[in-house]
Amino acid sequence: MVGSLNIAFVHPNLGIGGAERLVVDTALSMQQRGHRVVIYTMHHDLSHCFEETRDGTLDVRVGGTWFVPQSVNGRFHILCTALRSLALARKVTTDREQYDVLFVDQLSAPIPLLKYAHAHILFYCHFPDYLQAQRNTLWRRLYRAPFDLLEELSTGEADEIVVNSRFTQETFRKAFPHIGRVPKVLMPALNLQAYDKPVDTDDPALGVLRTGKRTILSINRFERKKGVELAIDSFAALQTTEASCLVVAGGWDVQVAENIEYLKELNTHARDLGLRTRTVAPRGISAQTKTLLPPDVVPTPTLIQDFCDAMDDVDVLFLPSFSENQRTFLLSVAKCVVYTPSDEHLGIVPLEAMYMRIPVVAVNSGGPRETILHGKTGYLCDPSKDDFAAAIKKILTADDDAWTCMGNAGRERVKHEFSLDSYASKLERLIVEMLQYPSSGSALFGVLMSLFIFCTAGLTFALAYWL
Incomplete structure (x- = not known):
């Protein structure tokens, strides 16, 4: 029997896509099992979201929007997202809440800084981001290089890594050869x-x-x-x-x-x-x-x-x-x-x-x-x-x-x-197993990774201006 846990979900954008439906259903299933649930996100448009996120069924908190825009003149999306994710991580760690588990979805960049929340971190990897990015020019390759490194380093800081299919599991192993762990498969479900x-x-x-x-x-x-x-x-x-x-x-x-x-x-x-x-x-x-x-x-x-x-x-x-x-x-x-x-x-x-x-x-x-x-x-x-x-x-x-x-x-x-009940039971078992071991990684690494992102941001904007 699992006792009541405080669980925070960290998700980039609560729109109406499949990934958003999954995180909402996951949060609902954990809430229905007696756990206290909060969702943190960088973007939540009340006219463009699922009903449960706007009618009070789920506690949704927005952070990171004051720090930097979503893009600069339609460019630098990944850079802006990384910077916004740091601001969101700051909100999570400075809220007057003590969480047992942080369920970080899709975006791994905030994981090192989230170590300051002193909670176990489960990262749900839908697909390695760097495999989806374009690198058709030298500028694009130079621009993406630090963020590709960031993705692998920050992903490796999670206490548990979960992927959504066997296909993603095999892709993950090839994409991140320096992460020694093989992620576990937790296939999504439907409510x-x-x-x-x-x-x-x-x-x-x-x-x-x-x-x-x-x-x-x-x-x-x-x-x-x-x-x-x-x-x-x-x-x-x-x-x-x-x-x-x-x-x-x-x-x-x-x-x-x-x-x-x-x-x-x-x-x-x-x-x-x-x-x-x-x-x-x-x-x-x-x-x-x-x-x-x-x-x-x-x-x-x-x-x-x-x-x-x-x-x-x-x-x-x-x-x-x-x-x-x-x-x-x-x-x-x-x-x-x-x-x-x-x-x-x-x-x-x-x-x-x-x-x-x-x-x-x-x-x-x-x-x-x-x-x-x-x-x-x-x-x-x-x-x-x-x-x-x-x-x-x-x-x-x-x-x-x-x-x-x-x-x-x-x-x-x-x-x-693919029922939600079966999915929730598997997720709970993964969480219980994860909680049996001390949280890995160092909060100091979070500071270093944050400095890495800021330095990359400054260099990127300087190069863009110079070029």
């Missing part, structure tokens, strides 16, 4: 109750999503590494597009330049293929922000009858910054979910789709190979439009019994292998 909630059919925001067509759904952040062009190309390659529509939904933040640029690129790409597009403006968006969206934007409906059957003349609908009710509705009506990232470390979306009895088509690499059963709960394909289109067509043309059988198999797999 199944959240997906069992009925759709609020009176929600006016559903009006624009209603259609008599078969819905093919893509859910991803609007980031280039997600490869959403593959979903559009595959849809265009289908011979039955007139009876189907593609909904491209995902996280979209006005403060993230890539989100803005990539949504426009995808819209242009679809139109170049001869597809008719429409973009739904997020609810409550300002007139100024609306200008950052593609030109075919329509407002979110304010009356339930508005825009009903509006997708009859649309092939691809873009839905940036969707609501939870819109997500639930789409997952209740979709015939197929396409998941396009290559070498994705895990991917929550395939689990969401399978639990909602929707067959999934995904790239045959990375985490989806560990979650999707090929031919039983969906299809794993080469990242080509022809392979994806063929798999999508199989699902769309399957008879009702075959489609239902595949959907039921996916739901049963998620219920047995």
Whole structure:
């Protein structure tokens, strides 16, 4: 039996992505098991977050925002994030709280300074950051070098390191050869109750999503590494597009330049293929922000009858910054979910789709190979439009019994292998094992690492000015 613990979660940005859903569900599961939980974050937009983080269910504290902006003229993102993480770590260590465990998620930079909290630190590594960064110029390689070193050094300071899949575990070992430990695998889970909630059919925001067509759904952040062009190309390659529509939904933040640029690129790409597009403006968006969206934007409906059957003349609908009710509705009506990232470390979306009895088509690499059963709960394909289109067509043309059988198999797999209760039990066991040993590392190292970041910041800005 585990006694009540004080647990703090440290997460960069509480938006509406899969990583954010996981940390929220993890915090909820620990809270429901009798532990006291606090979430620290650098960014929490109340209009762009999960309900539990704004309605008082979870104690959310924001820090680091006063110290430095998210970027400088759209540049130096990793540098600014590292500096902001130090300010967040300072807030954690100076709050009048004594924590038993710090669950540090995604970003390892604050770990050395968090040693001053005198708590055991568990780091959840989704994927080594330096493997995702671009190094296509000498300047980029020089700029990234100190942060790549920082990532390995700071990650090694955690008392326990956990990864989200066997694929990430193997990648971690190759990426950080100087960390002698092999991280443990703790595959993410779904809060199944959240997906069992009925759709609020009176929600006016559903009006624009209603259609008599078969819905093919893509859910991803609007980031280039997600490869959403593959979903559009595959849809265009289908011979039955007139009876189907593609909904491209995902996280979209006005403060993230890539989100803005990539949504426009995808819209242009679809139109170049001869597809008719429409973009739904997020609810409550300002007139100024609306200008950052593609030109075919329509407002979110304010009356339930508005825009009903509006997708009859649309092939691809873009839905940036969707609501939870819109997500639930789409997952209740979709015939197929396409998941396009290559070498994705895990991917929550395939689990969401399978639990909602929707067959999934995904790239045959990375985490989806560990979650999707090929031919039983969906299809794993080469990242080509022809392979994806063929798999999508199989699902769309399957008879009702075959489609239902595949959907039921996916739901049963998620219920047995990826339930939140099972995940929480495994996490608790990891925490208990970690607490049996004294916390590793030195707080002095945190000071040295902080000085390292500050010196790197000064040098980077000086070089940028000089060049």
